Amino acid sequence: MILEGILATCQPLTILWIAIGVAVGIIFGAIPGLTATMAIVMFLPVTYSMSASQGIAMLMALYIGGISGGLISAILLNIPGTPSSVATCFDGKPMANKGQAGKALGTGVVFSFVGTLIGIAILVVLAPVLCAFALKFQAYEYCALALFSLSMVVALTGSDMPKGLISAVLGALLATVGLAPIDSRSRFTFNLFQLNNGFALVVLLIGLFAISEVMSFAESVRKKQDFTIEQNVKMKGAGFTFAEFLAQIPNAIVSALIGVGIGILPGIGGGVSCMIAYTVSKNTSKHRELYGTGIMDGVVASETANNATIGGAVIPLLSLGIPGDAATAMLLGGLMIHNVAPGPLIYEKNGAVVYAIFTAMLISAVFMLLFMLWGMRFFVSVLKVPKNYLLPIVMVLCGIGAIGNANQLFDTYVMVGFGLMAYLMIKAKIPTVPMILGFILGPTFEENLRRVSQLSSSDPFYNHPIFCVLIVATVLVVIFSARANIRDAKREEAAGD
Amino acid sequence: MKNRNNYKLDIIPGVVLALFSLFYMSRIPGIKVFKGLGSTPLNNHFIPWLWGGSLLFLSLWLIVRGILKYRRLKAEGVISGEGSLFGALAEKREVIFSFIALIIYVAFMESVGFVIMTCIYVFVQILILTPVEKWAKNIVPALITAVITGCLLFYIFRSVLNVLLPVGMFGLGL
Amino acid sequence: MKKLFSALVLVTLLASSAFAAWPDKTINIYVTHAAGGDTDYMARQLAANVEKVLGVSVVCTNVTGANGATCMTQYKDGNNDGYTFIATNTAALNGNEATGMVDFGYNAFEPVAVYGIQSGENIVVHASSPYKTLKELIDASIANPGQIKLGISTGGGVYIMACVLANIGKAQFNIIDNGDAANRLTALLGNAIDATSLPYSTAADYIEKGQLRSLCTVLSKAPTLIPDQPSASAVIPELKMDTEYVLLAPKGTPAEIVKAMNDAVLKVCASPEWKEMVNKFSFQDPYYFDVAGTLNNLKEQRDLFQSLTPILEIE
Numbered sequence: 001m002i003l004e005g006i007l008a009t010c011q012p013l014t015i016l017w018i019a020i021g022v023a024v025g026i027i028f029g030a031i032p033g034l035t036a037t038m039a040i041v042m043f044l045p046v047t048y049s050m051s052a053s054q055g056i057a058m059l060m061a062l063y064i065g066g067i068s069g070g071l072i073s074a075i076l077l078n079i080p081g082t083p084s085s086v087a088t089c090f091d092g093k094p095m096a097n098k099g100q101a102g103k104a105l106g107t108g109v110v111f112s113f114v115g116t117l118i119g120i121a122i123l124v125v126l127a128p129v130l131c132a133f134a135l136k137f138q139a140y141e142y143c144a145l146a147l148f149s150l151s152m153v154v155a156l157t158g159s160d161m162p163k164g165l166i167s168a169v170l171g172a173l174l175a176t177v178g179l180a181p182i183d184s185r186s187r188f189t190f191n192l193f194q195l196n197n198g199f200a201l202v203v204l205l206i207g208l209f210a211i212s213e214v215m216s217f218a219e220s221v222r223k224k225q226d227f228t229i230e231q232n233v234k235m236k237g238a239g240f241t242f243a244e245f246l247a248q249i250p251n252a253i254v255s256a257l258i259g260v261g262i263g264i265l266p267g268i269g270g271g272v273s274c275m276i277a278y279t280v281s282k283n284t285s286k287h288r289e290l291y292g293t294g295i296m297d298g299v300v301a302s303e304t305a306n307n308a309t310i311g312g313a314v315i316p317l318l319s320l321g322i323p324g325d326a327a328t329a330m331l332l333g334g335l336m337i338h339n340v341a342p343g344p345l346i347y348e349k350n351g352a353v354v355y356a357i358f359t360a361m362l363i364s365a366v367f368m369l370l371f372m373l374w375g376m377r378f379f380v381s382v383l384k385v386p387k388n389y390l391l392p393i394v395m396v397l398c399g400i401g402a403i404g405n406a407n408q409l410f411d412t413y414v415m416v417g418f419g420l421m422a423y424l425m426i427k428a429k430i431p432t433v434p435m436i437l438g439f440i441l442g443p444t445f446e447e448n449l450r451r452v453s454q455l456s457s458s459d460p461f462y463n464h465p466i467f468c469v470l471i472v473a474t475v476l477v478v479i480f481s482a483r484a485n486i487r488d489a490k491r492e493e494a495a496g497d
Numbered sequence: 498m499k500n501r502n503n504y505k506l507d508i509i510p511g512v513v514l515a516l517f518s519l520f521y522m523s524r525i526p527g528i529k530v531f532k533g534l535g536s537t538p539l540n541n542h543f544i545p546w547l548w549g550g551s552l553l554f555l556s557l558w559l560i561v562r563g564i565l566k567y568r569r570l571k572a573e574g575v576i577s578g579e580g581s582l583f584g585a586l587a588e589k590r591e592v593i594f595s596f597i598a599l600i601i602y603v604a605f606m607e608s609v610g611f612v613i614m615t616c617i618y619v620f621v622q623i624l625i626l627t628p629v630e631k632w633a634k635n636i637v638p639a640l641i642t643a644v645i646t647g648c649l650l651f652y653i654f655r656s657v658l659n660v661l662l663p664v665g666m667f668g669l670g671l
Numbered sequence: 672m673k674k675l676f677s678a679l680v681l682v683t684l685l686a687s688s689a690f691a692a693w694p695d696k697t698i699n700i701y702v703t704h705a706a707g708g709d710t711d712y713m714a715r716q717l718a719a720n721v722e723k724v725l726g727v728s729v730v731c732t733n734v735t736g737a738n739g740a741t742c743m744t745q746y747k748d749g750n751n752d753g754y755t756f757i758a759t760n761t762a763a764l765n766g767n768e769a770t771g772m773v774d775f776g777y778n779a780f781e782p783v784a785v786y787g788i789q790s791g792e793n794i795v796v797h798a799s800s801p802y803k804t805l806k807e808l809i810d811a812s813i814a815n816p817g818q819i820k821l822g823i824s825t826g827g828g829v830y831i832m833a834c835v836l837a838n839i840g841k842a843q844f845n846i847i848d849n850g851d852a853a854n855r856l857t858a859l860l861g862n863a864i865d866a867t868s869l870p871y872s873t874a875a876d877y878i879e880k881g882q883l884r885s886l887c888t889v890l891s892k893a894p895t896l897i898p899d900q901p902s903a904s905a906v907i908p909e910l911k912m913d914t915e916y917v918l919l920a921p922k923g924t925p926a927e928i929v930k931a932m933n934d935a936v937l938k939v940c941a942s943p944e945w946k947e948m949v950n951k952f953s954f955q956d957p958y959y960f961d962v963a964g965t966l967n968n969l970k971e972q973r974d975l976f977q978s979l980t981p982i983l984e985i986e
Contacts, residue, residue, distance in 0.1 A: 041705075041706050041733070042658050042660075045706060045715055048715060134857075135861035136861060138858060139858075139863065162555050162558050162562070165555055166559070170514075173548040173549065176544060176545050179737055180528075181541075182531075182535075182825050182848045182850075183536070183540075183826065184737065184738075184770075184825065185529045185531055185541055186528075187541065187545065188545075194741075196736060196737045196741055196744075197737065197741055214595060214622075214626075215592045215595060218591035218625065218626060219589065219591065219592055221591045221625075221626055221628055222591075266853075321876075322853045322856065322857050323853060329707060333706060333708055333711070333712070334707060337712055341875065341876055343873075344876055344882060345879060346876075349876070387626070388623055389623055389638075391622070391626060392618070392619045392622035392623050392642075392646075393619065393646050395599070396618070396619060396650060397650070399602070400650060400660060403660060403661065403662060404654065404658075406734065406741075407732055407733065408734070408745075409663060412603040413603055413604075416599050416600055416603055419596070423592070423596075428509065428510035429506050430510060442548070445544075447850070449539065450539055450540075450543075450848070451847060451848055453539035454848060455863075458817060458818050458820060458845045533825070533983060534825075534830065534833055534834055534837055535846030535848055
């Protein structure tokens with residue numbers, strides 16, 4: 001059965017589809033505004049007419065390529081290509097500014113590969129055990145998990161805590177626009193049916209990162225004469241030494257485990273996993289003050305975690321038929337259409353397909369590594385394109401992404417609105433990143449809190465040990481992070497005088 | 498010094514956000530409450546109150562912090578005169594023009610169509626991002642870039658990937 | 672008189688030639704649910720086959736959100752030149768109206784054809800639970816009011832089902848919202864709820880493996896390929912939830928075009944390939960109606976749903 005699965009994937013045509021899928025995925029991931037999810041949505045109908053193993057292999061390839069491609073624009077343009085690479089900007093762009101764009105890309109690519117491999121390994125070996133664990137997460141546990149992840153905001157904000165919290169609350173507040181969870185009553189839609197779906201994460205990302213990047217370049221038009229940033233980026237191998245690679249292994253393993261863990265739990269997703277991994281890596285590091293100035297550790301944490309999330313997300317997808325995010329929901333649809341019903345019987349009924357999927361993921365990961373390492377010299381040449389030409393084209397692509405997300409022109413208006421908001425926030429020195437956490441986790445928190453209120457009459461909270469542990473952990477994280485922030489603020493104050 | 502002199506960056510956003518949170522909360526009572534099967538007292542008003550209230554609290558915190566900073570600086574006598582608003586806006590004219598270009602781009606995309614608006618927008622935006630003294634050299638390349646971007650992206654996304662990019666007034670039944 | 676007559680002839684000729692030319696360009700079908708779901712799959716299968724019949728390309732585009740309400744709101748008054756259609760399912764079309772999500776029903780469209788039926792939802796419990804029939808489950812809830820947790824998705828067809836259980840069947844469940852089918856499945860497997868309703872296709876493997884037990888189907892009639900299932904309507908007659916796939920046109924689309932499109936759809940549905948596809952995908956035989964039959968069918972379900980609105984306690 002295992003051999004049958006591997007052989008089904010190792011057909012020339014299937015491998016060709018995987019190669020195409022990875023390449024298309026990387027392009028979609030790399031272009032701000034187009035995401036891995038969108039790549040899968042657009043190509044899912046194409047796979048309807050393929051054979052099961054080809055179709056599913058191509059979808060996996062799109063997924064892996066899409067999540068990996070996001071690092072390119074995060075590092076080179078400071079605009080995350082997908083929600084999953086938001087945290088890659090934190091250190092990736094500073095590295096590029098220091099002339100280490102090649103090293104940052106190489107680090108991102110190699111550790112994306114490492115993260116994918118760890119994810120796949122855990123998927124292959126531990127799927128059944130981890131499924132049982134994932135099932136323990138119900139309304140109570142999700143409610144506490146959302147709170148716990150939100151508490152990371154305090155750790156992420158740095159010295160100016162009120163402004164970080166404002167950003168997160170503003171994000172959560174924006175996410176209340178649209179149909180309310182559970183009862184689908186419209187809130188803050190001002191009778192515009194286009195607002196019923198709420199705001200899309202990708203549109204928010206475009207506003208927060210892409211438009212603000214264009215504007216910050218616009219500010220410097222009269223100051224800067226040289227439009228190309230890096231003229232001589234040296235590319236040698238992956239851009240970093242073997243010793244540096246070895247030194248990052250512990251960081252990578254911790255980040256990968258965080259990524260897999262978050263991937264297994266449906267509904268959180270790669271956007272959160274990269275930020276949590278980054279925060280954990282920063283707060284456990286011996287040189288936490290260097291994070292954000294352009295060190296490998298930050299890129300490693302973010303990129304390992306978001307790719308490990310893939311393996312994690314596929315676990316409940318295959319073993320339970322439960323998709324973790326929009327991308328895996330599309331994959332589930334793709335599987336069903338090819339008459340592969342994910343669930344407890346998938347190994348018995350479609351065992352060959354499962355191993356075909358594992359093989360396809362592995363091949364996709366290898367293609368991803370090869371394509372990205374090979375393509376690095378071309379990616380870096382993006383830096384040589386004058387920014388006054390590059391950024392308008394990026395804006396158009398963002399507009400297309402906003403339209404394509406739900407096939408609604410209205411989203412481009414929202415995009416411009418978010419851009420204006422982001423620009424004002426940056427001027428007011430309010431950080432924009434916590435907003436993303438608030439935006440993603442706010443609705444998760446609300447939905448599960450309301451379920452808890454339904455459950456509490458017949459199922460009180462003390463029956464839920466994971467809930468209690470997470471709440472205690474949240475309180476501890478808030479206290480310790482707040483203390484660290486106050487210390488940082490005092491240090492800055494002292495340095496300022 | 499810079500860090501302590503930014504009382505305006507506390508007070509202005511604080512006031513704006515406080516007003517915004519009040520507006521937001523003023524809309525909450527109008528939300529229809531669901532009273533059917535499975536409804537609980539913790540309804541769809543609760544979380545908006547929570548976020549709205551938190552935002553109001555945090556923005557008041559900012560305002561108070563800003564005022565305290567202002568008093569301290571005033572006592573030290575380091576408050577400088579106001580710069581002119583007009584001067585500040587002129588300093589940011591590229592940003593303002595970029596936003597105007599972007600707004601016009603999306604506002605007219607539906608009626609005029611993606612291809613034409615994209616060509617115009619890319620051309621204008623390139624010029625905005627180019628120093629005036631270099632315009633002469635850049636007009637032709639900008640024009641070429643704009644036309645290629647508009648047509649190529651329309652073809653790829655509309656015809657191949659089936660994204661509903663607006664065809665506009667010159668729709669040819671594509 | 673003669674002039675008038677010739678003018679009439681001319682108008683008729685012009686009009687008929689306009690329709691005779693239909694279709695001469697790409698037809699757009701807007702799908703109300705996301706790619707990967709059953710509504711999308713059926714719509715795309717239909718599009719691919721109708722394309723062959725009509726000889727022009729038929730393109731499907733997903734405009735999703737709010738259980739299809741977003742797309743239907745956007746396109747109900749869309750371009751009615753005969754090149755715009757909306758593919759959805761009847762539970763969304765009639766259910767959104769009954770639960771107050773939208774203020775319009777199928778009358779806001781020109782219905783073209785019902786072209787398929789889903790494998791249906793089943794009421795399922797954990798295999799270790801003592802309940803073997805729907806009646807036992809309801810009785811148990813009456814014996815322990817508010818202690819048996821029924822997982823639902825508020826506002827959709829499953830919500831209507833729960834309201835029927837509570838108001839007509841007098842059941843006293845603790846109603847928990849668990850969201851879509853995948854989440855209800857997670858909750859049931861994780862013992863967070865005691866019973867829920869799941870699409871047969873989602874639950875089938877768990878039933879076979881002996882982890883879950885189906886009590887009944889809520890289809891009015893069990894699917895043709897899995898006939899040996901009790902129907903919920905045997906316990907509570909109003910408990911009927913048929914999800915059918917339907918093609919709509921924007922209001923004002925000429926009746927001739929609606930008829931021509933319906934002919935094309937029926938031609939597809941009568942083909943052996945279509946039978947093979949729906950047998951495999953939804954355990955059903957082909958299921959389709961002409962324009963009048965489609966209208967009747969929609970009216971029947973709408974009347975049933977509307978008769979239930981007093982017990983839905985929406986506002």
